[in-house]
C-alpha cells in the first residue's frame with residue numbers, strides 16, 4: 001500500500017481512527033460526506049488519474065453495471081492513495097454516476113475500505129470467539145506494547161495501524177490476524193514480535209504462516 005495523493009490525502013504522524021473501531025466490522029468510517037459539497041467542488045476527470053479512471057471503467061465492464069462496480073472502484077482508488085478521502089469518494093461516485101451517499105454506504109459496509117488515513121501496514125487482529133479462547137488477549141497486549149499504539153491508532157512513523165476485525169476464517173489456527181492482505185495464524189507473542197520486526201525492515205512474508 002502506497003499512501004499518495006495529489007491533494008491532502010497525507011498520513012499524519014499519529015492518526016486516531018476511532019470511527020474505524022466503532023464499527024463492528026472494525027473498518028470504514030464516514031467523514032460525513034456532503035452531497036452538495038461533492039457536486040460543487042469535484043470534477044472527477046480533474047481529480048482521478050487517467051489510470052484510476054481506466055481501471056474503474058474496466059471494473060464497470062466486468063461487473064456489468066456502474067452501480068455494481070462501487071466496491072471495486074473504491075479498491076482501485078485506495079490502492080493508489082492508501083485511503084478514501086471525502087473528495088475521493090465524491091469523485092468516484094461521480095465517475096460511477098451514483099450518489100455519494102450510496103457509495104458511502106458501500107464504503108462503510110466493507111471493512112477493508114479506509115475512510116481515514118492508515119499506516120503502510122494495517123493490522124486486522126481477529127477479536128472473535130475462537131481467537132479469544134486461544135490467546136487473543138496476549139497477542140493484543142504484545143502488539144500494543146511493541147508498537148506503542150491502541151486500537152484505531154497509527155504509529156508515529158506511519159508504518160502500522162491497529163484495527164480489530166471479526167473472524168478471519170482461520171479459527172482452527174487461532175489466534176489470527178491479517179496485515180494488509182496477508183494472513184497470519186497460530187500466533188504467539190514471540191511470533192508476532194518477529195513478524196512486526198520483519199515488516200519494520202520491510203521484509204515481506206513469503207507465505208501464509
Ligand code: FES
Nearest residue numbers: 126128131170171
Ligand atoms: S475466530 Fe479468529 S479467525 Fe475465526
